[in-house]
Amino acid sequence: MNFERKNLSDEKLLDLYKRLLKPRLIEEKMLILIRQGKVSKWFSGIGQEAISVGVTAVLNTDEYILPMHRNLGVFTGRDIPLYRLFSQWQGKANGFTKGRDRSFHFGTQEYKIIGMISHLGPQLGVADGIALANKLKNNGKVTAVFTGEGATSEGDFHEALNIASVWDLPVVFVIENNGYGLSTPTNEQYKCENLADKGIGYGMEAHIIDGNNILEVYTELSEIVASMRQNPRPVLIEFKTFRMRGHEEASGTKYVPQELMDLWAEKDPVDNYRRYLIKQNILSPDTDEKWRNEIKKEIDDNLLIANTEAEIVASYDEELNDVYKPYDFENIEPTGETENIRFVDAVSQGLKQSMQRHDNLVIMGQDIAEYGGAFKITDGFVAEFGKERVINTPICESAVVSAGMGLSINGYKAIVEMQFADFVSTGFNPIVNYLAKVHYRWQENADVVVRMPCGGGTQAGPFHSQTNEAWFTKTPGLKVVYPAFPYDAKGLLNAAINDPNPVMYFEHKLLYRSIYQDVPKEYYTLPLGKAAILNEGKDITIIAFGAAVHWALETLKLNPEISADLIDLKTLQPFDKETVYASVKKTNKVIILQEDSMFGGIASDISAMIMEDCFEWLDGPVKRVASLDSPIPFTKALEDQYLPKGRFEAALKQLMAY
Numbered sequence: 199m200n201f202e203r204k205n206l207s208d209e210k211l212l213d214l215y216k217r218l219l220k221p222r223l224i225e226e227k228m229l230i231l232i233r234q235g236k237v238s239k240w241f242s243g244i245g246q247e248a249i250s251v252g253v254t255a256v257l258n259t260d261e262y263i264l265p266m267h268r269n270l271g272v273f274t275g276r277d278i279p280l281y282r283l284f285s286q287w288q289g290k291a292n293g294f295t296k297g298r299d300r301s302f303h304f305g306t307q308e309y310k311i312i313g314m315i316s317h318l319g320p321q322l323g324v325a326d327g328i329a330l331a332n333k334l335k336n337n338g339k340v341t342a343v344f345t346g347e348g349a350t351s352e353g354d355f356h357e358a359l360n361i362a363s364v365w366d367l368p369v370v371f372v373i374e375n376n377g378y379g380l381s382t383p384t385n386e387q388y389k390c391e392n393l394a395d396k397g398i399g400y401g402m403e404a405h406i407i408d409g410n411n412i413l414e415v416y417t418e419l420s421e422i423v424a425s426m427r428q429n430p431r432p433v434l435i436e437f438k439t440f441r442m443r444g445h446e447e448a449s450g451t452k453y454v455p456q457e458l459m460d461l462w463a464e465k466d467p468v469d470n471y472r473r474y475l476i477k478q479n480i481l482s483p484d485t486d487e488k489w490r491n492e493i494k495k496e497i498d499d500n501l502l503i504a505n506t507e508a509e510i511v512a513s514y515d516e517e518l519n520d521v522y523k524p525y526d527f528e529n530i531e532p533t534g535e536t537e538n539i540r541f542v543d544a545v546s547q548g549l550k551q552s553m554q555r556h557d558n559l560v561i562m563g564q565d566i567a568e569y570g571g572a573f574k575i576t577d578g579f580v581a582e583f584g585k586e587r588v589i590n591t592p593i594c595e596s597a598v599v600s601a602g603m604g605l606s607i608n609g610y611k612a613i614v615e616m617q618f619a620d621f622v623s624t625g626f627n628p629i630v631n632y633l634a635k636v637h638y639r640w641q642e643n644a645d646v647v648v649r650m651p652c653g654g655g656t657q658a659g660p661f662h663s664q665t666n667e668a669w670f671t672k673t674p675g676l677k678v679v680y681p682a683f684p685y686d687a688k689g690l691l692n693a694a695i696n697d698p699n700p701v702m703y704f705e706h707k708l709l710y711r712s713i714y715q716d717v718p719k720e721y722y723t724l725p726l727g728k729a730a731i732l733n734e735g736k737d738i739t740i741i742a743f744g745a746a747v748h749w750a751l752e753t754l755k756l757n758p759e760i761s762a763d764l765i766d767l768k769t770l771q772p773f774d775k776e777t778v779y780a781s782v783k784k785t786n787k788v789i790i791l792q793e794d795s796m797f798g799g800i801a802s803d804i805s806a807m808i809m810e811d812c813f814e815w816l817d818g819p820v821k822r823v824a825s826l827d828s829p830i831p832f833t834k835a836l837e838d839q840y841l842p843k844g845r846f847e848a849a850l851k852q853l854m855a856y
Contacts, residue, residue, distance in 0.1 A: 199470045201413045208480050214412050215475055216489060217251045221270040222468045223493050224280070227501070228287075232447050236505075237287055239301055242443035243268035245410070248467035249374055249437045251275055252415030253342050256423050262328045262608070264312045264321045264343040267302045268374065268441070272344075276309040280496060284504035292503075295640050296520070297510040304640045312607060313640060318345065319354025320628040322371065323597035326358050327604020327612070329367040329432075334560070334586055334610070338427045342370040348379025350393055354627075356400075357597030362432035363400045364592060370423065371397070371434045374409065376441040381453045397434030409437030410467040440465070521674050523643040523698045527725050532689070532718035542710035544684035544717050546575045548691035549613070551721040553583050556611055559695065562589045562598050563615030563649075572617050573651060573710060595625030599648065603632055606645040611695060619652035619704065620664045633700040634675030644700040647691075653745055653793060654825075654841055655708040659832035665744065665793045670702045671771050671800050677726060678771040680704040682747035684715040686768055689724030696723065706744045713748070727772035731781065735761030738787040738854060741778060741804060743767040746791040749843045753850060760854065770800055775807065782808055786817040789853050791846055796824035818856035823849045 203211060225244050231237045243250065250271030257263060265272040273283060286293030287301060294304035294313075305313035312328070314321050325343035332339040349355055350373060362369045373393050377384060390396065397404030405422065408414045415437070422433055440462035444450045451459065475481035539547070553559050561576065567590040570577030579588045591598045595616065602612035616622045622629070625648075633644040654663040670676050679694055679701055681687040687705065694701040732747070733740075733754060740762050742750045747766045754760060763781040767774065782788050788808055790801040805820040823842045830840055838844060 199411055199465060199474075201411065201471065201474045202417070203413060204417050206413070206417070211413075211475060211480055214251065214255060214416060215471060215481065217255060217271065217275055218247050218412060218468050218471060219489060220274045220493050221247050221251070223490065224270060224274065224497055227494075227497050229447070240447045241267040241301060241445070242441070242447065243270050245442035245462060245466060246374055246376060246439045247271050248412040248415050248471075249372065249409045249439060250344075252412055252419055253370070253372060255416055256419045257340065257342055260310060261339045262310045262312055262325070262341045264314070264325050264341070265302065266314050266318070266344045266346065266374075268346075268376075269302070269344055272311060273302070273309075276311060278306070278309055280500035281503035284501055285507055288504055289510065290504065290507045291510055292507055296516075299639045305642055306640070307607075307642065315631055315635075317627055317631055318349040319352035319358075320596065320600045320603075320632050321345075322354055322358035323361070323600025323628065324604040324607065324632070325369050325371075326361050326365070326367055326597060327601035327606070328608045329362070329369045329604070330365065330560075330601060331605050331608035331610050333365075333367060333430055338430075340368045340370060340423050340426050342372055344372045344374060346379065347373060347375040347377075347384055347393055348382065348387055350396060351387060354596050354600065357592070357594035358600070359397065359400045359402060359432070359434065360592055360594060361597050361601065363402045365589075366431050368426045368430040369432045370419075370426070371432065373434065373436045374439055375436055376439050377458075378441055378445070378454070380445040380449065392436060394434060394436040402432050402434050404434040404436070406436045406438065409439030410465045410470070412467055412471050520641070521638050522677075523637050525697055525699065527693065528696060528723060529725065530692075530721060530723045532720065532722035534718060534720045536716040536718050538714050539684055539717050540711050541684045541687055541705075541713045542573060542575060544688040544715075545691060545705055546577075547717070548688040549575065550579065550582070552692055552695045553579070553587065555721060556695065558609060559611040559613065560587050560589065560605055561613045561615065562591050562602065564591055564593060564617045566590060566615055571615065573707070576615075595621055596628055599625040599628040599646070600632065602646040602648075603628065603636070603644055606643065610645070612646045613649060613695065614646060615649045616651065618662045619650035619666055620661050622648070622650060622666070622669075626669070629670070629676070629700070629702075630673045634673045636675075637699070638675055643698040645698045647694050647701045647703050650702060650704045651707050652704050653706040653708055654830050654837055655745065657832055657834050657837055660829040663830045663837075665704070665706070667702070667704055667770055668794055668799050671803070675700065676771060677701045677769070678704070679726060679769050680743045681768055682706070682709065682744055682766050684713060684717050686724060686730075688717055689722050690726065690768065692721060693723040693726055697726065701726075704744065708745050709748070726769045727774055729768055729774035729777040730766045731763055731777065732766050733762060733764035735763050735785065737761040737785055738789060738850070739763045739765065739778070739781040739785045740789055740791065740850070741765045741767065742791040743770065744793060746793050746842070749846060750791055753847050757847070757851075760850065773804075778804070778808070779812055782812045783815045786815055787853055787856070788816070789821040789823065789850055791823045791842060793825055793841065795827045796822060797827050799824055818853055821849055821853045
């Protein structure tokens with residue numbers, strides 16, 4: 199192996215060696231502990247240490263790194279106390295996830311390390327968001343994100359590279375090409391000769407570096423990062439290396455030809471660098487032995503701390519209280535004049551006033567800038583707030599949602615507009631697996647609102663008409679808002695933006711330009727999780743949200759003899775159980791009207807809750823009225839048949855007569 203020290207001092211050469219040595223010795227200890235059953239799982243980075251160590255050594259300590267599960271050198275390079283790492287791996291409280299996630303699935307703002315999830319790809323988009331925040335701050339910082347050669351096949355990889363390239367984001371995309379994705383060799387994963395070529399395809403600067411040569415990693419990356427700080431842009435680096443252990447220890451390496459193992463063993467990044475330093479009279483064997491003993495003692499001392507730490511005691515309250523970031527709602531009462539405006543105008547007004555109120559709020563979405571969005575809600579926003587805060591995105595929902603997460607990590611608020619709620623399916627993974635779980639996992643909040651223009655009645659067919667709130671009410675960690683009136687639309691949107699937790703904000707397209715209401719001109723907020731009783735009666739409770747609220751109002755207007763409580767839920771998660779239960783106990787009959795199809799919809803959960811908790815007050819079965827259990831069709835006659843509006847009146851009267 200050819201080491202070129204260039205202008206590096208002896209002190210720096212030795213520092214890099216000590217940085218290499220520490221994760222190697224920790225790993226050797228872990229391999230012993232896993233055989234003893236004292237560590238449940240281990241993803242080894244033996245043979246790849248030079249990449250993690252080199253990248254971490256080049257970046258400043260206030261620059262974010264997003265590592266994966268084979269990058270121990272990132273964590274030791276940021277000087278995290280070892281006992282905290284050991285506690286994390288043992289699932290104890292001194293770790294970073296309170297025992298809720300394992301190994302390297304964690305992040306820490308204290309050390310500017312952002313943890314991975316098992317789906318791998320979304321963290322690349324998160325790096326984009328962090329880098330976007332740095333670019334908006336104009337602070338000259340660089341972000342580094344790791345991935346493996348296997349994950350370069352994921353759509354998130356391509357989306358993240360495309361966004362970074364189009365937006366000139368200062369991200370170092372680190373590919374550790376270690377030969378295998380679990381047991382699948384590279385020749386079965388991609389066809390191009392080098393993964394660096396993928397960066398070139400996105401108009402991105404790309405390099406290939408020997409990932410086992412710490413001096414090549416450090417010196418070449420130092421020049422690249424220094425250039426990126428002066429000229430912000432993304433760079434893709436393919437580090438050629440090899441994984442000397444299994445995907446995890448239980449996997450083994452029997453699928454790897456022995457001659458390949460022997461070849462890469464000769465390229466060991468620690469042993470080769472040690473021999474080079476000794477040959478150059480920079481390191482003595484005695485000093486090497488001394489350092490090894492010191493590190494081993496540090497490992498043993500910190501293991502003792504972790505081993506003597508008490509096991510976590512399960513607590514219902516702590517588990518449930520950590521699903522969301524605690525938040526004190528700021529109630530801002532509406533004052534001043536009102537104006538009669540449409541639902542769509544109320545949403546636009548709320549967005550604009552929130553942008554004025556929060557100078558760290560960024561809106562991202564397809565065609566939302568100069569064009570003003572598919573529904574013209576952000577029309578004129580670029581003129582007032584600039585393209586830095588009103589950002590057109592490529593068609594890549596997953597990476598954009600992930601970028602929203604990155605903005606939140608780096609001190610911004612993010613709004614992501616789905617052009618149609620149907621399209622959220624291509625951004626589903628980061629919403630339900632990253633945004634929703636991140637506070638529970640390691641106490642990081644996701645200050646992201648995802649706007650969801652939804653619903654039928656406009657003959658837009660199966661891909662532009664869904665109301666898919668049930669996809670998200672099932673996922674702990676998300677809040678789900680679904681207003682039916684302009685007044686609520688504005689106040690709830692403002693509150694959702696203030697809330698540091700991820701909010702799915704549904705806007706029914708049929709209501710955009712058909713529903714008017716007197717709405718305060720000034721900024722105000724309404725609390726999430728509070729339903730409204732729109733009509734009071736004594737004989738039956740009607741529960742609805744979104745467009746279904748208006749269908750219920752029309753039905754009651756046509757049937758004045760029906761004395762009903764009509765509850766507009768407004769927020770589906772958190773759910774206002776108190777208001778619903780109080781009404782049920784008063785009227786003793788319940789009918790739930792939803793636009794979503796019947797099976798698996800939120801009406802099913804509400805019905806079950808009422809049956810469980812209010813059974814003794816019921817004088818009849820809880821009735822659900824919903825759309826057909828089919829995709830929503832295009833032609834008006836078929837759509838009218840699909841939607842529940844035409845069936846509601848008969849169902850209501852049938853329950854009244856029960």
